[in-house]
Amino acid sequence: MRSAPSVVYPVGRCAFYARLLLFLGVLGLLNLWVWWQGQIAPLPTAVGSGAFLVGLGIWIAWAVFAWRSWWRSPEGQLQWDAQAAEDDDQARAGVWRWRSEAYRDGVSLRGVELVLDLQGLALLRLRNRDAASSWIWVERARNPARWNDLRRALRGTP
Numbered sequence: 001m002r003s004a005p006s007v008v009y010p011v012g013r014c015a016f017y018a019r020l021l022l023f024l025g026v027l028g029l030l031n032l033w034v035w036w037q038g039q040i041a042p043l044p045t046a047v048g049s050g051a052f053l054v055g056l057g058i059w060i061a062w063a064v065f066a067w068r069s070w071w072r073s074p075e076g077q078l079q080w081d082a083q084a085a086e087d088d089d090q091a092r093a094g095v096w097r098w099r100s101e102a103y104r105d106g107v108s109l110r111g112v113e114l115v116l117d118l119q120g121l122a123l124l125r126l127r128n129r130d131a132a133s134s135w136i137w138v139e140r141a142r143n144p145a146r147w148n149d150l151r152r153a154l155r156g157t158p
Contacts (some may be wrong), residue, residue: 004094004153006082007146012075014137016121021066028059074136076100078112078124080153094153098126114154120147122154 036052077099084095097106109126116123120140125133140147 004080004082004156005149006080007149007153008077008079009138009146009150010076010142011078011136011138012142013070013073014121014139016139017073017137018070021070025059025063025066028062032056032059074098074100074134076103078126078136078138078150079106080112080150082153096126098128112154117151117154122151124154 032052032055035055079097079099081095081097082093084093096109096112098109099106107128110129110131111127113125113127114122115125115135122138124136124138126136127133138150
């Protein structure tokens, strides 16, 4: 997209994502507790206790997965270079790149897809050259001055 300026935008662990996972975890635990209270009110049974332990085990597994998912969120910089062209596609101007600790020189992306746009927060799917995808949250609070530039670039590219 020619009207979208080049932009470099910082990406890190998202506070919204952490709060969302925490909310879902508390909601799941509350649901489990309410279910357990309904089971023990008349008379606790071995089947009810076993089912509760299975439910608690599933909740713990989910909580570990959720925490690891947030902790391992990609951190780096997303860059849109409006002047660059792909080596294999000279007709299309503009290149997305991802820079991080692992990719200090940056790696070209096949595409960046805007999956969810909440005005001050966006969920993106990054597709690399090997067709693998990764998901990142970008927040306006990380760089408010460049937020609109990033959103313009996201709306105008595949």
